[in-house]
Amino acid sequence: MSFHAHDVTWTAQGRPIVDGITVDITPGGLTGLLGPNGSGKSTFLRLLAGLLRPQGGAVLLDGHDLGRLPRRDVARRLAVVAQEVSTDVELTVLDVVLLGRVPHRRRLATAAGEEDLTRARRALRRCGLAGLEHRRWSTLSGGERQRVNIARALAQEPSELLLDEPTNHLDIAHQLSLLDLLAATPVTVVTALHDLNLASQYCDRLLLLHEGRLIAAGPPGLVLTEETVERVYGVRAEITTSAAGRPSLRFLSSALTRH
Numbered sequence: 001m002s003f004h005a006h007d008v009t010w011t012a013q014g015r016p017i018v019d020g021i022t023v024d025i026t027p028g029g030l031t032g033l034l035g036p037n038g039s040g041k042s043t044f045l046r047l048l049a050g051l052l053r054p055q056g057g058a059v060l061l062d063g064h065d066l067g068r069l070p071r072r073d074v075a076r077r078l079a080v081v082a083q084e085v086s087t088d089v090e091l092t093v094l095d096v097v098l099l100g101r102v103p104h105r106r107r108l109a110t111a112a113g114e115e116d117l118t119r120a121r122r123a124l125r126r127c128g129l130a131g132l133e134h135r136r137w138s139t140l141s142g143g144e145r146q147r148v149n150i151a152r153a154l155a156q157e158p159s160e161l162l163l164d165e166p167t168n169h170l171d172i173a174h175q176l177s178l179l180d181l182l183a184a185t186p187v188t189v190v191t192a193l194h195d196l197n198l199a200s201q202y203c204d205r206l207l208l209l210h211e212g213r214l215i216a217a218g219p220p221g222l223v224l225t226e227e228t229v230e231r232v233y234g235v236r237a238e239i240t241t242s243a244a245g246r247p248s249l250r251f252l253s254s255a256l257t258r259h
């Protein structure tokens, strides 16, 4: 079942930031959340994560109102990788990844056990970080931090994983390996992305936001058309279809620079 958003609305200073979004998220799939800067992607992810309460409508998780589910149950099954993370913590990489195991402990104060260590190390390996477990978080590069955060979320072994632009800071090889990993996992993944070609190549479904509203939802071929890209981004694009049936975009010009 996974997520169902029903007419979800969130307003700040009288302005609708998320405006009446109704959508079902495919269980076990990789859903890409697209839209220009400021279109409401992060806010919608925070609403799906239960970090913000809808002011109108509701977010349901397996048919239950997210706001009414016990926080601990939600913390166990739902992992979030946010855009900005504090950089001044004095923890090792392994400590940070072990934070993902905290919701699974019987008592929050108990120390990590063997099982937690095994799972944390497995997550580090999946993110190509096996050699870094003793490094201090504060000494990592931006891309390494991003991958450690993803390893923390994987160590949690969630059934739903929400990510806000996880390819930020990653070189192309790490972007591809992350998207391969997200596409292969049986976890339900919703991720905000800016790169339309990568979103098209990897995602099962795309949600395209514009000014807080859901403009299009469905497989990449339905969502990424020359018309929607021009309407939402103000960018002219030439779109061809790959052998795998996915749109491939070549950008021609932007309304920001056209006169």
Ligand SMILES: Nc1ncnc2c1ncn2[C@@H]1O[C@H](COP(=O)(O)OP(=O)(O)OP(=O)(O)O)[C@@H](O)[C@H]1O
Residues within 6 Å of the ligand: 012, 013, 017, 035, 036, 037, 038, 039, 040, 041, 042, 043, 044
């Ligand atoms: N608490 C708030 N108070 C006022 N405005 C807000 C608040 N939170 C978000 N906004 C505004 O809502 C809009 C959507 O923000 P959001 O971060 O959801 O966009 P986004 O699509 O994730 O953008 P980006 O691609 O730049 O990360 C922006 O204009 C932002 O300034």
